[in-house]
Amino acid sequence: MANTRNIALNVLLKIENEGAYSNIALNNAIKENRLSSVDSSFVSALVYGVLERRITLDYIIRAYSKIPLRKIETKTKNILRLGILQLLFMDKVPDSAAVNESVNLAKKHKLQKSSGFINGILRNITRAEVKYTLPDEKDRVRYLSVKYSVPESIVKLWVNSYGENNAEQLLASLNGRAKICCRVNTLRTDADTLIKKLSDEGVVAEKIPFIDNALYLENTGSVERLRAYKSGLFHIQDASSQLCVNFLDAKPRNIMLDVCSAPGGKSFSAAQYMNNRGRIFSCDMFDHKLKLISAGAKRLGITCISTLLRNASTNDTALPVADRILCDVPCSGLGIMSRKPEIRYKDDLISNDLPDLQYGILCASAKNLAVGGKLIYSTCTLNPEENNKNTKRFLKEHPDFYGVPLKLPNGITRAFDEEPYEITLMPHTCGTDGFYISLFGKKASN
Ligand SMILES: C[S@@+](CC[C@H](N)C(=O)[O-])C[C@H]1O[C@@H](n2cnc3c(N)ncnc32)[C@H](O)[C@@H]1O
Numbered sequence: 001m002a003n004t005r006n007i008a009l010n011v012l013l014k015i016e017n018e019g020a021y022s023n024i025a026l027n028n029a030i031k032e033n034r035l036s037s038v039d040s041s042f043v044s045a046l047v048y049g050v051l052e053r054r055i056t057l058d059y060i061i062r063a064y065s066k067i068p069l070r071k072i073e074t075k076t077k078n079i080l081r082l083g084i085l086q087l088l089f090m091d092k093v094p095d096s097a098a099v100n101e102s103v104n105l106a107k108k109h110k111l112q113k114s115s116g117f118i119n120g121i122l123r124n125i126t127r128a129e130v131k132y133t134l135p136d137e138k139d140r141v142r143y144l145s146v147k148y149s150v151p152e153s154i155v156k157l158w159v160n161s162y163g164e165n166n167a168e169q170l171l172a173s174l175n176g177r178a179k180i181c182c183r184v185n186t187l188r189t190d191a192d193t194l195i196k197k198l199s200d201e202g203v204v205a206e207k208i209p210f211i212d213n214a215l216y217l218e219n220t221g222s223v224e225r226l227r228a229y230k231s232g233l234f235h236i237q238d239a240s241s242q243l244c245v246n247f248l249d250a251k252p253r254n255i256m257l258d259v260c261s262a263p264g265g266k267s268f269s270a271a272q273y274m275n276n277r278g279r280i281f282s283c284d285m286f287d288h289k290l291k292l293i294s295a296g297a298k299r300l301g302i303t304c305i306s307t308l309l310r311n312a313s314t315n316d317t318a319l320p321v322a323d324r325i326l327c328d329v330p331c332s333g334l335g336i337m338s339r340k341p342e343i344r345y346k347d348d349l350i351s352n353d354l355p356d357l358q359y360g361i362l363c364a365s366a367k368n369l370a371v372g373g374k375l376i377y378s379t380c381t382l383n384p385e386e387n388n389k390n391t392k393r394f395l396k397e398h399p400d401f402y403g404v405p406l407k408l409p410n411g412i413t414r415a416f417d418e419e420p421y422e423i424t425l426m427p428h429t430c431g432t433d434g435f436y437i438s439l440f441g442k443k444a445s446n
Contacts, residue, residue: 002039005082005101006108008046012078015051015342022051022342027222037221049085050078051341052175055149057081060088060132064121076114079105083122088131095126140164144171150344154334157350161384166415166426170382170434173427178338180220182234183242183265184213185300186272189233191215197228210411213272214242232299237265240335240425240435244378245269247406247439248324252277256324259312259365262289264296264305266328271302281319283310313360323373327365329358331379331386335434338427355385362394366401366440374404375440380433382424387436391422394440404439 011029014020026047030040050057061080062069069077083102086093099122106115125131135142141159145152148171158167182205184191191213198205198217203226208214215234223229223236250256250270258267261282271280282293282305290307297305310317312327332354333343343349362377369375377394379386395403403421408414415429422438 002033002035003108004035004039004042005046005105007033007035008043008050008082009075009078009105009109011043011047012050012082013075015047016074016078022047022340045090046082046085048177048341049089050081053085053089053149054081054345055151056146057084057149059135059146060084060125061121063132064124065117067117073114075109076106076111076118079109079111079114080118080121083118084125087122087125099123099126144168148172148174150174150337151349153350154344157383162382162416162424162426166428169428170426174338174341176338178238178336178427178433179431180217180223181208181237181239181242182215182217183237183269183272184215185233185235185268186213187276187301188231194228194233197233198226201226201228203228208239208242210409211239211242211246214239230299232301235265235268235296235300237269238336238433238435240380240430240432240437241266242269243409243412243425243432244328244376244435244437245273245326247437248273248326248374248376250274250278250280250324254278254323255320255370256280256326257319257322257365257368258282258326258328259310259361260284260328260330261307261326262286262293264293266326267293267305268296268300268302270324270326271297271300271304274304276302276304278304280305281308281322282306283308283312283317283319285309285311313357313364319368321370322368323370325365325369325373325375327358327362327375327377329361329377329379329386330354331358331381332383333380334382335380335425335436337434339433350383350385355390358386359390359393362390363398366394366398366442369401369440369442371442371444373442375401375442377438377440379436381436382426382434387424387438388418388422391438391440392419400443400445401440402443404441406437406439 011025014025086098103115103119106118137143141152141155144155184194195205204218205215245266250273252275261267262284267282293307337343405420412430415426425432425435
């Protein structure tokens with residue numbers, strides 16, 4: 001029988017010590033250990049549970065431990081986090097199993113001394129009438145940080161930028177798995193046919209109401225093994241990214257530049273809007289990532305994409321004047337925390353350098369836009385410095401550009417007051433990942 005708790009511990013250590021991505025580390029562990037679907041679900045619940053609640057769990061450890069948290073070595077700390085998660089946040093695990101299996105795990109890792117320490121803390125928690133009390137609500141930032149397990153710096157950023165109401169709803173939306181969405185490959189099929197084919201493979205697919213050819217998927221297991229996927233009938237893409245490409249409105253025979261394009265999802269969707277006619281230059285500054293685009297395009301039967309190794313901020317490779325430009329810039333990723341919960345613990349989350357890099361990419365790319373063309377600047381983050389402030393500055397410093405008002409579909413509402421040419425999508429207002437989209441046009445010169 002697979003030792004699921006040990007597998008979860010090893011995945012958590014890979015993420016914490018080696019900076020591995022949760023989804024990749026978890027998928028690898030599931031494959032390497034050939035886990036059944038029940039065991040895979042349990043290991044996923046343990047790993048994501050700890051990642052989503054780490055700050056809360058550490059707060060509880062601090063309350064029960066005589067040793068300061070920073071002095072507890074990483075393995076012991078993670079065994080404790082796993083144990084407390086099972087005791088307090090997983091209904092189906094009996095207390096005795098949570099305690100005994102944690103102690104066994106410590107012994108398995110030859111942590112004899114720690115096993116007593118772990119046993120003591122977990123047993124004290126089981127005996128306590130009130131398991132833990134959150135910090136005083138008057139210290140709002142600390143209270144929200146511990147309650148939702150998000151660093152105080154992000155809580156502060158969101159409360160100050162989007163108001164306390166939005167911030168709390170955003171924080172509450174982070175835990176629990178985000179829905180899997182896909183984009184129907186309209187070059188090969190249509191939504192109804194794909195839904196039927198997926199259903200034949202046991203996948204439940206449902207149309208996303210606010211955007212054509214977008215589906216929610218459930219019960220997929222590993223997507224890559226599906227026949228419909230192998231036959232290139234869809235690609236995975238959140239509804240927010242699909243909306244972004246929809247606003248770009250690429251047409252057949254357009255020339256399009258996707259300046260930060262890997263792994264290629266938005267280029268693929270645009271190629272479908274263009275009916276695979278015209279040309280998309282899909283650029284990125286990493287060669288290995290361009291290979292992902294080529295492979296994806298091949299699987300989907302897209303031939304209008306040319307990949308190009310290029311640094312978008314220096315504009316050192318000549319590109320044609322384009323009808324459509326997409327600047328889907330590198331960002332802090334605060335909008336996809338429910339998909340990658342470990343993002344919140346990165347040290348340099350609110351970087352002072354990113355907004356300038358993004359602004360540089362936007363300015364350099366805009367030079368290639370044709371009069372009458374459209375340019376989108378987008379990020380998958382929720383930070384006005386990387387979003388609204390960058391685009392406001394762009395319009396101020398580029399009088400030959402103007403903001404194009406976005407026509408929002410039913411079901412997509414603004415969480416706060418913004419300019420008509422931009423929208424910050426939030427999980428609680430739009431049911432999407434957190435995402436920012438802004439749309440620009442270029443004036444004819446006099
Ligand atoms: C947000 S991701 C793009 C996602 C992509 N648009 C999609 O939909 O699949 C940003 C990409 O920008 C690339 N990148 C970062 N800095 C860059 C630069 N200076 N020039 C070009 N690409 C860059 C990264 O390698 C990354 O693949």
